[in-house]
């Protein structure tokens with residue numbers, strides 16, 4: 047593969063810094079490394095399809111022009127148009143039960159034969175069964191649901207419900223957070239790539255620093271002092287009329303707050319009359335080794351939002367699960383989405399949840415996640431490029447740094463590792479520019495995981511050698 051020379055001019059450095067501020071959500075398709083990878087790996091037929099895609103789709107920096115063309119997927123793998131099988135450690139977080147899960151496919155196929163759509167004003171058995179199942183699984187008094195065809199829409203419903211229930215409109219959410227790409231929820235999100243240059247966002251959307259001890263504005267160094275949680279209490283007090291604190295329970299980077307974090311925020315919300323809305327769209331249904339991530343913290347939000355893998359890795363489906371006494375909008379429309387009770391999506395969700403339960407996937411996720419994190423810790427001892435490794439269940443992250451003392455991100459090295467790994471059959475995405483985000487299907491076994499870690503370590507070692515040669 048043609049390597050990109052990391053010795054750059056100052057002009058290139060400046061251009062890279064501009065790109066850096068846009069890299070929080072993922073690796074960008076504008077990068078020269080993307081072009082080099084494509085030139086080395088894609089044949090004419092694939093390139094022609096990519097050109098056609100780019101001809102008809104509006105371009106955006108995280109999708110079109112696309113990286114490659116897929117033709118199949120199963121279990122842990124995706125397969126590209128040239129027949130390469132690639133372990134997908136990204137999967138947009140929909141693949142808890144593995145790609146093309148046979149039980150989900152069977153449920154969908156059966157549902158398609160009878161009631162593939164449900165006209166509004168009517169209900170259907172899969173929708174009722176799914177509502178019953180989710181409220182039974184959810185902690186505390188989270189006993190009412192609304193479905194939507196996507197996570198951003200469900201987050202929008204949660205914001206509307208919080209306004210109606212509290213009579214307030216302000217929110218506190220976190221810098222660097224992502225809650226979806228629509229205009230309402232980019233206001234509470236904190237990523238430049240979605241917010242910059244788009245015009246006025248929702249009023250009253252205050253932002254606070256996320257719990258991230260290695261880059262903490264309160265001066266924490268590696269160990270969270272919980273000052274960021276106390277700061278939320280402070281802002282709630284000063285504003286006085288905040289409708290809701292909105293956050294991902296565990297940021298997908300992953301930033302994993304200490305156990306007391308959510309208890310402090312929960313108590314602060316209660317003291318100041320604000321609701322707590324937890325966004326578990328990518329993580330609920332097993333990713334972190336529990337059905338819902340808030341279970342790790344022993345807190346119950348007022349509104350829990352889930353999505354992504356809820357549709358069994360096939361259907362777009364999300365849900366807002368709210369406290370029973372928040373059923374206060376009967377004369378309004380919170381959702382009103384055409385596919386709100388889609389029977390096929392609900393049948394897929396039920397099959398996915400039954401699969402997780404019957405195959406004991408949560409226990410497997412905890413065990414394999416702990417084993418993998420141990421392997422990653424050992425890898426960190428061998429490689430100075432790795433500044434930190436962290437994870438919960440099978441949501442794992444590896445932070446590449448130029449210097450462990452300063453934790454300055456090694457974005458160039460991270461991108462190089464990512465494309466080298468892809469060439470060897472392992473796909474993952476980057477977040478914050480320098481964090482390798484490792485999110486496999488929860489059905490992955492230990493041998494497959496060992497194989498993936500082997501690819502990763504080879505690539506990291508190669509990039510370290512390249513960097514050493516250039517420094518010499």
Ligand SMILES: Cc1ncc(COP(=O)(O)O)c(C=O)c1O
Nearest residue numbers: 196197198224225226325327328
């Ligand atoms: C934390 C979080 N919230 C919300 C969303 C938005 O979900 P959707 O893409 O289904 O709108 C995402 C999607 O990546 C997410 O990761």
